[in-house]
Amino acid sequence: MSSVADASPAARRSIGRALLSDPMGLAGLALVTAFLLMALFAPWIAPYDPIALDVRAKFQPPSAAHWAGTDHLGRDLLSRIIWGARLALGISITSVGIAGAIGLVLGLIAGYGPRWLDSILVLIFDSMSSLPMIFFALAVITVLGPGTTTLILVIVLVSFPAYARLIRTQTLTLAGADYILAEKAMGAGTGRIIFRHLLPNVVGPLVILICMDIPVVIMLEAGLSYLNLGVKPPSPSWGNILSEGYNALRQAPYVVVVAGIPLVLATLGFTFLGEGLRDVLDPRGAGRRWG
Amino acid sequence: MTVLSVENLSVSYRIPGGKLRAVRDVSLGVHSGEVLGIMGESGCGKSTLAAAMIGLLPAGASVDDGTIRLNGADILRLPPEQQRRLRGQSIAMVFQDPMTAFNPVLTIGRQLSDFIGAHDASRHSRSEIVEMLKRVGIPDPERCLGRYPHELSGGMRQRVAIAAALLMKPDVLIADEPTTALDVTMEAQIIHLLRDLRAGFSGAIVIVTHHLGVIAELCDRVAVMYAGEVVEEASVDALFHDPRHPYSRALLSCDPAVVQPGAGHLPTIGGRVPDLSALPPGCAFAARCTFADPVCADPVPRHQAAGRLVLCHRSEA
Numbered sequence: 001m002s003s004v005a006d007a008s009p010a011a012r013r014s015i016g017r018a019l020l021s022d023p024m025g026l027a028g029l030a031l032v033t034a035f036l037l038m039a040l041f042a043p044w045i046a047p048y049d050p051i052a053l054d055v056r057a058k059f060q061p062p063s064a065a066h067w068a069g070t071d072h073l074g075r076d077l078l079s080r081i082i083w084g085a086r087l088a089l090g091i092s093i094t095s096v097g098i099a100g101a102i103g104l105v106l107g108l109i110a111g112y113g114p115r116w117l118d119s120i121l122v123l124i125f126d127s128m129s130s131l132p133m134i135f136f137a138l139a140v141i142t143v144l145g146p147g148t149t150t151l152i153l154v155i156v157l158v159s160f161p162a163y164a165r166l167i168r169t170q171t172l173t174l175a176g177a178d179y180i181l182a183e184k185a186m187g188a189g190t191g192r193i194i195f196r197h198l199l200p201n202v203v204g205p206l207v208i209l210i211c212m213d214i215p216v217v218i219m220l221e222a223g224l225s226y227l228n229l230g231v232k233p234p235s236p237s238w239g240n241i242l243s244e245g246y247n248a249l250r251q252a253p254y255v256v257v258v259a260g261i262p263l264v265l266a267t268l269g270f271t272f273l274g275e276g277l278r279d280v281l282d283p284r285g286a287g288r289r290w291g
Numbered sequence: 292m293t294v295l296s297v298e299n300l301s302v303s304y305r306i307p308g309g310k311l312r313a314v315r316d317v318s319l320g321v322h323s324g325e326v327l328g329i330m331g332e333s334g335c336g337k338s339t340l341a342a343a344m345i346g347l348l349p350a351g352a353s354v355d356d357g358t359i360r361l362n363g364a365d366i367l368r369l370p371p372e373q374q375r376r377l378r379g380q381s382i383a384m385v386f387q388d389p390m391t392a393f394n395p396v397l398t399i400g401r402q403l404s405d406f407i408g409a410h411d412a413s414r415h416s417r418s419e420i421v422e423m424l425k426r427v428g429i430p431d432p433e434r435c436l437g438r439y440p441h442e443l444s445g446g447m448r449q450r451v452a453i454a455a456a457l458l459m460k461p462d463v464l465i466a467d468e469p470t471t472a473l474d475v476t477m478e479a480q481i482i483h484l485l486r487d488l489r490a491g492f493s494g495a496i497v498i499v500t501h502h503l504g505v506i507a508e509l510c511d512r513v514a515v516m517y518a519g520e521v522v523e524e525a526s527v528d529a530l531f532h533d534p535r536h537p538y539s540r541a542l543l544s545c546d547p548a549v550v551q552p553g554a555g556h557l558p559t560i561g562g563r564v565p566d567l568s569a570l571p572p573g574c575a576f577a578a579r580c581t582f583a584d585p586v587c588a589d590p591v592p593r594h595q596a597a598g599r600l601v602l603c604h605r606s607e608a
Contacts, residue, residue, distance in 0.1 A: 178391035185378055189409065
């Protein structure tokens, strides 16, 4: 089978099975699920209010009352990290989702539409992706001011060209397939060919790429927040916690450690899941098990 | 009644530094109930002609001249949307390789009902599809509907492809090398199937092939193509018993089925098809022809008589 992804129900079941039988994929899935649950149920899981100040309890090392300790304003770090998961995942999933949708549509248009439109779109994709990410982000933030919306906008702008190019390449390959010609010979219109035949065949690789991109976005969000260019304090972004912890590194070194752990785990989780999905979905992958 | 007629059709491919003339001044017609075979070796323009008939020329190819009429309508000059609506409904095609003719991610039933849906979304299609699958000899058609293409064998898939093409009861069915990708047993089965289907099919069939057996078994009339031209057109009996064009003669003498056992070797036609972007003047076959003489470099006369057409200096129709 030459297509990359198989969207049939039977195949989906076997994708699930293959993913679960792969230790790396399983670890990724478990970590990602844990973070998703943490983000979804933050208000119920977090033991304290993440922004409630208690200056008398500042810089307490981890204890039974504060499992992860407290920061320079006496806020409970565990609660801040749990709420931080909501911010990190919310921002990254939203922005990557929007970028993925834009990339999918533009990629299909470029790959299946008229040549001149393809040339224009490719020019746009290429010029967008030639901009260095951090500098572009700084420029947009300077113009629009820091904040969650700006952050999402920046991420969408820097990541959609890669998705669009992936989809475009896939579409170009598929558009030449015999069954697309057979469909045309049976009188199928453009809409039917795109939505019924091209779309299911191109989403697989996009899902993999998006999954691999989420940790990059989480890191970008944390990085910009660390520089005070992302989420505004006192919102409990992991980047903010790190930044505040860094200022108090001598007094309370555990703050940085505690804020770094979820960042590392989330990055690993999404990367493992992406790798696992790729092994399962992409027949050309080295770890081919299905296809 | 002539359902599909091609008049003075020329198709060429743009290539760097010139034009590749794949189809040159071809005129053909088929009427309902008739089976027309288009025969010739690889690279002589058969498939390009078939693609032009259904309006799906590959990128880079364009019609330079001529008309194609389907039920009297000049399809080359119809707007694309109307052309699309004719495909599948009035004219349908069976492709060479049944292994790649179906979308791997959709079930057979889904794809077949899609074909109907592309033309008439309101039609309730399941029983029609089952009926058609039964007609092309699919055992247990109900179960076949739920299967994915890879679960069927090549022969079965070609049957399904034929069923798909016949689903909308088209006026013209074009089969482009329908048996070439199949093994010998399957080929024989598909030939039998097509012959059986002829009885219940009122439309015209155009079969493109280089297989003489397919022509002999199925066709009423044959057009022999060489280097983009129809060099001879005749009824199957006339062509097989009395080929007039030297190329037709050469082709027929190369058929393994007619070679005497113990002949030691299989006859071949020496040389190769001329470069279609730089054709010689006069007869394109002259360089390979055993009867060639200097007159063959002059424009070739068309001998037309009694339902036969021959393009040759040296042979009277």
